[in-house]
Amino acid sequence: MTTTLGTASAGPGEIDTGRLEIGETRDGSPFGLPVAVVNGERAGKTLYVQAASDGDELNGVGVVQRVVPQLDPAEISGTILVVGIVNYHAFQVAEHRNPIDDTKMNRAYPGNEGGTSSERIAAATFDAATRADLILDLHQGSTSRMLNEVRVRCGKRHRLHDQCLELAKAFGCGYVLDQKGPDGQLARAAPDEGTPTVDPELGGAVGWDEESIRIGVEGVFNVLRYYNFLEGDQPLEPQTRARGFEQYGAPAGGLVTLHKELGDRVRPGETLFEVTTPFGEPKAEVTADGDGILWRTRRLPQVATGEYVCSVGTDIGEY
Known part of the structure; x- marks a missing residue:
């Protein structure tokens, strides 16, 4: 079955890239988020991956840049949906918050398709994300130095808490923060819709850190093997949890x-x-x-x- 995300469309065994159009810039020209669809030859789960919902958190973009070219649809069971840059406006000016409405994007979920700039972007990406069985929302510490970690944000009493913990363990950074997050985070909102979601925080400080990007690439492929998108044994390794x-x-x-x-x-x-x-x-x-x-x-x-x-x-x- 053909899978589409924005203008990207791929049948079984195909990969395509395109744009998920959201609205217009201040000069009236349309803008869209870069997206990719990797449709495996065999049926399976759907994984959604996004990066740069905070516009200066670039390590996730580095992960997407390296992961997508390595994905061969002939070797994949299931589908992978990718939004490479979520916070379009902030990314253009290397800022954390969307400068159009001065909003931190990862506080705007599940969004509002008729709302502010950030709410519209959140609504469009939330719709794409909740089509999936699993969600990876790639972040980094932005202005601080930080461990490479995965955050479970749904709260320990949530019905999907154990599934989110399992996804964090499969990603395998070595460190997990298991603490309920603020309202408006994708990793808070998507589990309410029934989709296990985690927030890998790939290192910290503004920039492009090759070691954290490498760890993020490994984490994505760990998830792909553990959940049978790719063949290969992927054991769960013990994680240090705070x-x-x-x-x-x-x-x-x-x-x-x-x-x-x-x-x-x-x-x-x-x-x-x-x-x-x-x-x-x-x-x-x-x-x-x-x-x-x-x-x-x-x-x-x-x-x-x-x-x-x-x-x-x-x-x-x-x-």
Whole structure:
């Protein structure tokens, strides 16, 4: 059966790319999101993948750029739907939020086809996503340094919580944040429609990180093998799971020196960071309140009083 997404249309054993038209730019010309349809020769599940719903989170775009050329429809069972760049307007100007309506796109789901720019894009991509059996919404930490992780955002009491956890484990970054997300996230909204969804956060900081992109590519292919889109055994590996965050700010202004690396275990009373003057004179030292893992840190060392410095993942366990 032929599968379409926007102007992309592929029969069994075919791949096609095109555009999912949403509306018009400020000069009245139409714009559309880049999309791909990979229709396997054999029947199977449908996987939906999207990237750059936050316009400066580029690692997911790097994953799509590398994954799609490697997909051979002759070797695939099922269908893969891809939206390569969701936040069209923000991507054009390398900004996080949609500059047309100053909205963070991943707070706009499930969207509104007659609403604001972001709501219309969210509605169109939500419609495509919920056609699938599984959803990968590729993100990164944007302005902060962060572990490569997968986020399960539906909440532990959700009927699809276990299925979302299984999908996160199949992706296999090594780290999972299992914490209910804010309203408007795709990974919150799509499970309500019956589709297991996770939010891989592929590293952090603005830019194009080859290591995080590589991990994301591996994660997509892990999912394709585990759910039988591709042949090959894909065992589930144990993941380190955090259920919450403790955030730490600077008690004084100056320059931050971290005493822990991303992924390091943190014990109560251990020094997380110190703040000094530009001449190295000590101003403040901050210690951990409890057990955890250093999960996320600011990218640049300079801080004002009260400014964010780092986050420690808490309630740590393996599953």
